[in-house]
Amino acid sequence: xxxxxxxxxxxxxxxxxxxxxxxxxxxxxxxxxxxxxxxxxxxxxxxxxxxxxxxxxxxxxxxxxxxxxxxxxxxxxxxxxxxxxxxxxxxxxxxxxxxxxxxxxxxxxxxxxxxxxxxxxxxxxxxxxxxxxxxxxxxxxxxxxxxxxxxxxxxxxxxxxxxxxxxxxxxxxxxxxxxxxxxxxxxxxxxxxxxxxxxxxxxxxxxxxxxxxxxxxxxxxxxxxxxxxxxxxxxxxxxxxxxxxxxxxxxxxxxxxxxxxxxxxxxxxxxxxxxxxxxxxxxxxxxxxxxxxxxxxxxxxxxxxxxxxxxxxxxxxxxxxxxxxxxxxxxxxxxxxxxxxxxxxxxxxxxxxxxxxxxxxxxxxxxxxxxxxxxxxxxxxxxxxxxxxxxxxxxxxxxxxxxxxxxxxxxxxxxxxxxxxxxxxxxxxxxxxxxxxxxxxxxxxxxxxxxxxxxxxxxxxxxxxxxxxxxxxxxxxxxxxxxxxxxxxxxxxxxxxxxxxxxxxxxxxxxxxxxxxxxxxxxxxxxxxxxxxxxxxxxxxxxxxxxxxxxxxxxxxxxxxxxxxxxxxxxxxxxxxxxxxxxxxxxxxxxxxxxxxxxxxxxxxxxxxxxxxxxxxxxxxxxxxxxxxxxxxxxxxxxxx
Numbered sequence: 001x002x003x004x005x006x007x008x009x010x011x012x013x014x015x016x017x018x019x020x021x022x023x024x025x026x027x028x029x030x031x032x033x034x035x036x037x038x039x040x041x042x043x044x045x046x047x048x049x050x051x052x053x054x055x056x057x058x059x060x061x062x063x064x065x066x067x068x069x070x071x072x073x074x075x076x077x078x079x080x081x082x083x084x085x086x087x088x089x090x091x092x093x094x095x096x097x098x099x100x101x102x103x104x105x106x107x108x109x110x111x112x113x114x115x116x117x118x119x120x121x122x123x124x125x126x127x128x129x130x131x132x133x134x135x136x137x138x139x140x141x142x143x144x145x146x147x148x149x150x151x152x153x154x155x156x157x158x159x160x161x162x163x164x165x166x167x168x169x170x171x172x173x174x175x176x177x178x179x180x181x182x183x184x185x186x187x188x189x190x191x192x193x194x195x196x197x198x199x200x201x202x203x204x205x206x207x208x209x210x211x212x213x214x215x216x217x218x219x220x221x222x223x224x225x226x227x228x229x230x231x232x233x234x235x236x237x238x239x240x241x242x243x244x245x246x247x248x249x250x251x252x253x254x255x256x257x258x259x260x261x262x263x264x265x266x267x268x269x270x271x272x273x274x275x276x277x278x279x280x281x282x283x284x285x286x287x288x289x290x291x292x293x294x295x296x297x298x299x300x301x302x303x304x305x306x307x308x309x310x311x312x313x314x315x316x317x318x319x320x321x322x323x324x325x326x327x328x329x330x331x332x333x334x335x336x337x338x339x340x341x342x343x344x345x346x347x348x349x350x351x352x353x354x355x356x357x358x359x360x361x362x363x364x365x366x367x368x369x370x371x372x373x374x375x376x377x378x379x380x381x382x383x384x385x386x387x388x389x390x391x392x393x394x395x396x397x398x399x400x401x402x403x404x405x406x407x408x409x410x411x412x413x414x415x416x417x418x419x420x421x422x423x424x425x426x427x428x429x430x431x432x433x434x435x436x437x438x439x440x441x442x443x444x445x446x447x448x449x450x451x452x453x454x455x456x457x458x459x460x461x462x463x464x465x466x467x468x469x470x471x472x473x474x475x476x477x478x479x480x481x482x483x484x485x486x487x488x489x490x491x492x493x494x495x496x497x498x499x500x501x502x503x504x505x506x507x508x509x510x511x512x513x514x515x516x517x518x519x520x521x522x523x524x525x526x527x528x529x530x531x532x533x534x535x536x537x538x539x540x541x542x543x544x545x546x547x548x549x550x551x552x553x554x555x556x557x558x559x560x561x562x563x564x565x566x567x568x569x570x571x572x573x574x575x576x577x578x579x580x581x582x583x584x585x586x587x588x589x590x591x592x593x594x595x596x597x598x599x600x601x602x603x604x605x606x607x608x609x610x611x612x613x614x615x616x617x618x619x620x621x622x623x624x625x626x627x628x629x630x631x632x633x634x635x636x637x638x639x640x641x
Contacts, residue, residue: 001099002270004240008317010072010143013099013269025070025150027161031200032062034182036383038204039063040217042162044076044142045351045368046210047149051090052376052496054156059383061158062202064166064188066211070150073238073318074142076365077267077274078103081128082445082473083366084135085615086373089496092148093135100138101268103127106436107247110429111257118308119256122429125437127251128444134476134489137444140268142365165192166200171207171220173334173346179389181205184346206379208348210372213327215353221334223349225356227327227407232414233279233291234358235298237319240271245309248273253417253436254305255429261417262305272317277301278417279321293321326407329354332371332396344389345396348375355403357410366445367406371399377498377613381637384498386536386546391454391636398450409442446473450616454635457610457619464607465505465620467599474611478593480557482565483581487588490595493550494615500633502549504623505596507606511553512564517606517623518551522566524626525549532633538640542573546640547633550583554596554603557586 003013011021037053039046042065053061079087079100087093106127112120128137153160166188177183182203190198209217213225245264252264260278267274277298280291295316303311331337332354333345351368375395381387416432441447450456450471459470468474476491494501502525504518511518525533526543537546551569553560562570562584569583587594596603610619610632619632 001268004269004272007315008073008238008240008272012144012147022070022072023147023150025161026164031064031163031166031188031202032060033201034203035060035062036205037061037379038184038186038202038207039210040168040186040207041065041210041212041351041353042067042070042146042164043210043212043351043368044145044149044365045353045372046208047146047153048086048369049208049210049350049372049376050160050162051149051152051156052373052498053380054153054158054160055497056380056384057157059158059380061160062163062204063160064163064168064202066165066167066191068165068192070162070164071143071146074145075318075320076142077139077265078363078366079138079140079145080363080366080443080445081133081135081137082448083369084138085133085473085476085491086369086496087148088135088492089494089615090148090152091495092152095148096140096145097136097138099144099268100140101266101270103137103139103251103266106251106253108429108433108436109247109252109254111255115308116257119254119306121247123433124250125433127440129440132441132444132446134491139265139274144268145365165190165195167191168211168216169199171217171347179344205383206346206348208350208372208375208379209353210350210368211353213352213356215349217347218329218349218353221347221349223329223331223354225327225329225354227356228325228411233293233321233323235277235279235293235301235319235321236274237295237298237302237313238267238272238274238317239299239313240315240317241273242312242314243306243310245306245311253432255417255432256305256307259301259304262302263417275302277305291321295319325356326358326411327356328400328403328407332400332403333392335393335396345392348395350375350399354400355407357407358414363406363410363443363445367402370402370445370448373496373614374399376496380498381613385638385641386498387636388638394453394455397453398455401451402448409439413439446475448472448616455612455618456616457632459620461607461620461622461625464602464605464622465599465609467601468609468617468620470617470620472617474609474615474617475599477595477598478588478591479552479585479595480588480590481582482553482557482560482562482584482586485557487591488585490550490552490585491615493548493582494611494613496613498613499545500547500613500618501611502547502629503609503611504549504551505601505606505609506551506553507602507623508554508604511551511555512561519566521608521623521626522549522551522568526566526568528626530627530630532630532637535630535639536633536637541640543568543571544573544580550585552585552587552595555586556589560586
């Protein structure tokens with residue numbers, strides 16, 4: 001898909017009229033006086049959280065932003081495979097793939113041994129290893145990512161829109177309030193010209209600060225960012241340019257002999273390119289603004305790094321200069337480290353508000369969105385009284401560890417890219433390429449591994465499904481849907497709707513037999529008093545509204561009789577009691593994709609895989625471990641009233 005040929009234009013490239021490419025966004029009137037969740041900031045983290053909560057009209061959500069309107073030109077652009085999996089949970093991954101630039105291979109450049117003042121290609125690697133994800137690594141303007149989230153919010157049951165031009169002045173938590181009260185008061189100043197200088201107050205049960213590295217919310221709860229001070233300046237620009245550099249449509253890491261390093265990122269539309277250039281070292285405590293670096297300086301540096309190739313910049317769509325620094329807050333909520341048993345969190349921070357780093361690994365936007373993908377379903381479960389409030393402690397515990405690992409990775413990766421220009425190290429392009437390949441799963445976003453907790457079980461039965469690692473994301477695989485023989489991806493049933501999934505992988509016996517372990521499991525879930533489905537689902541709700549059960553068989557789809565399967569796998573739902581025929585799957589044997597082989601599932605025993613609403617594996621159990629299954633959910637869920 002090609003666009004931006006005659007200049008950069010914001011908005012949806014599929015809309016022919018440029019004046020109609022950017023849809024109006026924003027709520028009118030004053031903010032609500034009381035809400036369940038107040039989100040501060042319309043960046044990727046804030047909009048992801050708002051999109052997730054907008055699925056629940058019984059949760060009153062409000063999102064405010066200091067800027068006067070929606071973002072038209074974004075800063076971040078890299079979208080990891082894992083983030084694409086999350087986008088599919090919102091049903092816009094296909095639209096992103098159509099519009100985005102796919103990063104298929106990465107090339108590496110070094111000083112030419114015979115002409116050190118010029119560069120030469122030193123290597124080329126596949127960007128993402130085979131089989132890691134069904135989705136590619138892509139690049140798309142952050143503003144377009146925002147557009148997709150805004151579209152989800154607008155179409156949702158809650159019809160949520162942001163309130164723009166609101167600046168947070170202060171935040172106060174009432175120490176005497178009960179847990180269920182609207183205990184957090186946030187004072188806002190309106191910045192829009194027609195209401196400039198007016199003040200509003202919102203009372204919320206929970207507040208989430210997604211308000212960037214200078215977060216007012218973070219400061220209000222007494223948290224600070226700790227870490228390395230910025231000591232190196234980089235320039236970045238999105239350009240439309242004419243060049244004879246042959247890898248301009250590949251992601252390219254370039255290390256020159258005397259002009260520092262550069263990074264080429266091809267952008268969506270076939271013509272736009274992002275270029276990062278290493279600019280200068282900074283003195284202790286110095287800020288890059290004091291150097292008064294201009295766009296021309298960034299262009300000139302890029303031209304020197306690319307020699308002997310030429311770069312003729314025709315248009316700069318966006319540019320900036322930034323400092324590298326890795327910083328991390330001690331905790332991502334307002335609950336004290338001591339006394340978490342009695343003090344539940346009311347205020348959370350996410351994204352740049354609690355961790356900052358360089359953009360070199362393309363993780364900033366991705367990790368920020370994963371922060372709130374982790375938090376959103378937990379807030380919804382507590383507010384809807386499906387889970388106990390202590391579940392909220394797991395957000396900071398899980399995501400702080402991920403951010404700490406990211407910062408350690410970013411510190412090492414940023415140093416490797418800039419090698420030869422910092423501390424006088426010699427250039428080692430082979431080291432750069434090797435490090436990139438070895439850490440491919442990390443940059444793809446698939447390396448996150450949550451430790452055991454109330455949400456993530458000990459791996460006592462991991463041997464039953466070696467490819468579904470407890471604590472890691474649920475990797476999809478091709479299957480055939482039994483009800484209509486349609487080829488689908490199993491992981492794509494995990495939507496951003498707050499539900500847990502139980503994937504029952506049948507053993508070697510006939511799954512329809514009266515004595516099969518799969519039938520016994522279905523009977524337990526459908527009828528037993530301690531069944532988590534019966535215990536946690538309201539009597540007037542659909543049977544799969546809290547915990548969604550799916551079955552995967554070993555046999556080919558033509559060898560099974562759908563009508564002989566347990567009725568739990570064909571539940572009656574909705575006002576008319578219509579049957580759902582999309583709960584059962586078989587291996588895609590015709591295409592050579594046997595999910596049991598691909599994911600290392602014990603064929604004799606089968607297994608049960610519990611998947612969290614954020615697509616992470618929570619537990620692997622034998623099919624007949626009914627007591628352990630019930631005990632898992634009892635740790636954090638509340639019986640339906």
